[in-house]
Amino acid sequence: MNNLWKQIAVAASAALVLAACGNVSRNVAKDGGSAAELVWPAPDSVTPMHKGGTFPSLANLRQVRAGLGKPQISDLIGYPHFSEGLWGVREWNYVFNFRKPGSDEVTVCQYKVLFDENSVARSFYWKPASCAAWLDEPKPAPPAAPAQRRFTLSGDALFAFGKADITPDGRQALAALAARLNEHAEQVGSIRISGYTDRLGTTAGNRSLSERRAQAVADMLVADGVPRSKIRTEGRGESDPVKDCPNGPHAQLVACLAPNRRVEVRVEP
Incomplete structure (x- = not known):
């Protein structure tokens, strides 16, 4: 009986070995x-x-x-x-x-x-x-595009009144904007920078000031790494006001018209 079981075991092992040979x-x-x-x-x-x-x-x-x-x-x-x-x-x-x-x-x-x-x-x-x-490790999701496609910057925060030279506080604000644009560079197709003034002053003077302010913002963004080829600038002067103010004392009128003195940065994919 023991010999029989040994023979069966040997036969089974041989069968397994033969089956494995093809694998x-x-x-x-x-x-x-x-x-x-x-x-x-x-x-x-x-x-x-x-x-x-x-x-x-x-x-x-x-x-x-x-x-x-x-x-x-x-x-x-x-x-x-x-x-x-x-x-x-x-x-x-x-x-x-x-x-x-x-x-x-x-x-x-x-x-x-x-x-x-x-x-x-x-x-x-x-x-x-x-x-x-x-x-392969899954590719990380691309960073989300900026939720806001239009950035409105206060002219009074960027420039001294009636000037086109960017203030130190304005430089910090533009550096932060440039960093955001650079972070999403692949999703930024074009950037339009529009300068606006209030109604005080002459139409020609306001148009010139708004153009110089828009260009100053563009130059600062380029200095912080934003490609100049993507940027267009325009001066809109006193057009498209966002706030209407009645005439009054000069200082009060200047303060009331502050929202109209602005630079808008529009980002298109």
Whole structure:
């Protein structure tokens, strides 16, 4: 009886070895870095418990690398899906399924790990090779475009009254605006800078002042890294007032008209 069981065990082992022969690569190098011929088992010949393949954790797959032992590999992606043999196994094969985000589309890939003579993982292969792209880290989402497409800057904050020279406080405000525009540079197609004045003074004088102020803002943005090729300037003078004020004492009228003294920066994608 004992001899019978021994014969059955030997026969079973031989069957497993013969089955494995069709699943393993030819002449795996001692260092596990290559094989004379990579052999890919038929996907439908997986062991019963792996029928249809598995959906691996991408986070775990990305941690698989040369230098890991079999216990570490199995902890990350499980044991092989095929019967590669019982002794001296130098490769593990898998069938992995990947679902395209946001859809039911599934891609089936085969994955192979080759080990050196000490059972340390050394090289890795995909079939088809394009499946390796599933391991690419997801690209970060592009930074959101500026929520505000029009920036209104107070003329009194940027310039002294009746002047076109930018004040120190104005320089800080424009530096912050330039930093924001540079951060979203790929989403900024063009920038139109429009200068406005109040109604005090002559029409020609106001037009000239508004043009010089718009140009001064443009020059400051360019100095802070914004491409000049994207910028257009215009002086609108006293047109398009945002506040109407009745005539009165000069100081009060100047204060009331302050919102009209402004520079608008319009950003187009």
